[in-house]
Amino acid sequence: MAHLITVLFGLAGVCLASTASSSDFYGHHVRRGSCPPGFHHVQGRCYSLGDEYVTWQGCWDSCKDNKAEMASFETMEEHQALSQFMLANAKSAFYWVGGVMLDDGSWRWVSGAPLAPSTMQWYHSPAGSLFRQSVIFRLEDFRMKPTHGSDVNVCLCEMAKSSKCPAKYEEVNGRCLRFREVESTWEEARDWCHAINGDLAVIPSLKDHDVMAGRMLAMGKETGPYWVGARAQVKGYYQWVTGDPVLHMTWKDNFPQSSDGCAQMDPWSGFSTTDASCSSTAYSICQLRA
Template structure:
């Protein structure tokens, strides 16, 4: 048995999914990245500084034995964005996503270079993107909006962002692909291992039990309505949960905004579960939170990115969740 297989079977086969993921990440980071690349999450990234066209970036990555960065899950994207925000001041980076006009019939018209779909909407795209401008067939990420995705022309200029798998045991890479897939189509909630059906009137949305009551009112009233039905205002504690819920609301043609279960408590936001909500979370629309607001809202005009709002506003509905 190779050393990595022993490591995975002895260290990473038990415990919560979160702890197993931490063990996998630690195992990967015990391997080495190529010279000039940085460990971020489970990948190695080359972070360029010079502006160049998309093709020049593609050729540079190829010369480095890498490919253009494909941020195929919101977790990957969030980890890399946080790294870039603290380790570079470069505004724009090319990423390996392209518009495939042969798939005009499909909701997955944008694809990563691996062929995996890049679904439009939060938390990866900025809320006004893609704007489908002329020849906007490629993509970059933009610092001013926490490195969310914009569409662009191939001839535009940005810095280059390349990625490669860490050097090391092939078994580990195969194992991670099987059990921690990077396809955006495989995004699931951290609670998706629940097998008990959601109680009525809640319904299952990728492992979360959610319900939208016939209600519009203030945040306190919304919370009371949810509690009367056996739940509470929803807690979207990961970018995966946010992505799944936002996409579900779009599919259901939701046309209003929704209170979530977090509010400002003496200078920081806290979920109703007691967990903190960081101001830099991918859940937020990048310009928020604002200092004068107080309660968390999934804001319909911003494609269900979260904003803060006056807690007494009465124009929003409630997004309720049943907690097991």
């Protein structure tokens, strides 16, 4: 699956060329210079069209190299505005965008936001698709269709929204998370998080869990599992490192019955949460202290 995700974000430098004008493609007022060179203003956002054919992962990497993200459009208005711009400027029939399918069959943008299977945005319903990445294509009014991440298409990037997080951290649903691909016990992982002014990540709601899962999938974080900040206090009772009880969690096997376990997010189980011996080793997710 990591291979599939790698395919989504491309090698092409995919930024829309920006001029120093004070209005965007549709005449919306935009602060002069708000888009960097290579990006275009479209309805107040900055987009970049690539010109090389790359895999999905190649597109992801290329966008990141340009401090951008794979393009998304979370409203019909955004989709229509971008479609009009591409109609006038796109030279390729197919462009990668940042949609990805989770193991449960739901679709999300690489930001973690839900991607509804709207018939207005999709060429045909993606339900039941065997392909895990989405592509926007020039024909059929720029509607999307799912395809294999190892295919090659041109990349469509958008300027990443300004992040409050320091280097090496990912902003996920308003929180700054750092993914550590070094195996350690739960206690060792927590000590490491403390050393960088953080703690193991807390997942306070099912919505937070889904957003984090979508973001991890898009980032290719599929080789875990990853420790998170919950530990059993007594049999059947888990508590976050904040002291709050674990009330909302997507457990793999209902609610765990361990009295000495620690919680992990497991990519191999569709990013559901599993409990494991705290002395076993895994990767970890740290959350920066506010």
